[in-house]
Amino acid sequence: MRRSWIWGLLLCACRAAAPAKAPRASADFDPARLLAEAAALLRVPRTLGDPNRERGIAALRDRLEAMGATVHTQPFTGYDPDGGAPFALTNVYGVIRPKAPRQFVLATHFDIRPWAESDPDPRRHDQPIPGANDGTSGVAVLFALLPALRDSLDPGTGFTIALFDGEELGRPGHGGYCAGSMYFAEHVEEAPPSMARAEFGIVLDMVGDAELTIAREPNSSRHNPALVQRLWETAAALGERAFVDATYPHAITDDHVFLTRAGIPSVLLIDYDYDAWHTHADDLDRISGQSMATVARVVFETLTQ
Numbered sequence: 001m002r003r004s005w006i007w008g009l010l011l012c013a014c015r016a017a018a019p020a021k022a023p024r025a026s027a028d029f030d031p032a033r034l035l036a037e038a039a040a041l042l043r044v045p046r047t048l049g050d051p052n053r054e055r056g057i058a059a060l061r062d063r064l065e066a067m068g069a070t071v072h073t074q075p076f077t078g079y080d081p082d083g084g085a086p087f088a089l090t091n092v093y094g095v096i097r098p099k100a101p102r103q104f105v106l107a108t109h110f111d112i113r114p115w116a117e118s119d120p121d122p123r124r125h126d127q128p129i130p131g132a133n134d135g136t137s138g139v140a141v142l143f144a145l146l147p148a149l150r151d152s153l154d155p156g157t158g159f160t161i162a163l164f165d166g167e168e169l170g171r172p173g174h175g176g177y178c179a180g181s182m183y184f185a186e187h188v189e190e191a192p193p194s195m196a197r198a199e200f201g202i203v204l205d206m207v208g209d210a211e212l213t214i215a216r217e218p219n220s221s222r223h224n225p226a227l228v229q230r231l232w233e234t235a236a237a238l239g240e241r242a243f244v245d246a247t248y249p250h251a252i253t254d255d256h257v258f259l260t261r262a263g264i265p266s267v268l269l270i271d272y273d274y275d276a277w278h279t280h281a282d283d284l285d286r287i288s289g290q291s292m293a294t295v296a297r298v299v300f301e302t303l304t305q
Helices: 004-012 031-041 053-066 133-152 179-186 218-223 225-238 255-261 289-304
Strands: 070-079 086-096 102-109 157-164 198-205 214-216 243-247 266-270
Touching (some): 031 133, 086 179, 157 198, 179 255, 198 289, 214 218, 218 255, 218 266, 255 266
8 A cells, every 4th residue: 555654654753743832723724615626727727738728827827816916927838858849838926915025935836747657547648637636736725825824924924826837747757847846946037026035935736635644755854844844843733634744755856846946945745645646537536625724724824823
């Protein structure tokens, strides 16, 4: 079973993380509303190569603007590492209080994988996945966090919601993943100026698994150990058991790596043990509004305590 290593680590753990002071009442992150948000996003064309992607990107931009964000886009071209076919890609940034002296970044990828190389049916390997968890759950959580943080943080704190494109452009054995965050790291001057002043970042990826289990990610613990510790202390204080006292056995290359490379020390929250990963089973019935609400609560309380 893919989760067995986690429980082995838990059994031999010397001690749990020291609990933080019990936080005040959290913002209301309604699981049903989060699941409905994910369902609505699945109707927005975001699959790499979809001829209607521009309409999907416009919908994301409009949604951020409707929540009061100043929106910037960063268009660029990515390439299929297996054959070199070009893809028109666009990072989308929504900034709240861009002139505030303190800044941070919340990020996820919004693109959906056009290939399903892990699907048990080899005849479907060249067909796009639904992407309910991988490409949608993170966006749903950030859309819930934006207004809650906008209304709760002090006026001296601003933040950017970064929706990276092209994270799924990679191929096993060929590389090419995280095209959007990699492009950002190499062209920071094209992004909102407030991002260059960001003190830290939190990246969400695959946070909707109905059997949510999030362990510490090694790159994150190197990049920003204090933030990792605070997130897990907050989860413990909230009684959110999905944040387990364990560390993934291997470092994960995700968008947080390139945010850190750009000078924004960032951490990744991910449930890497997801059986439907890169298959056609990654659909709405495999994700949970409660799982997404768990992640939203932990991030919100960490940032507002």
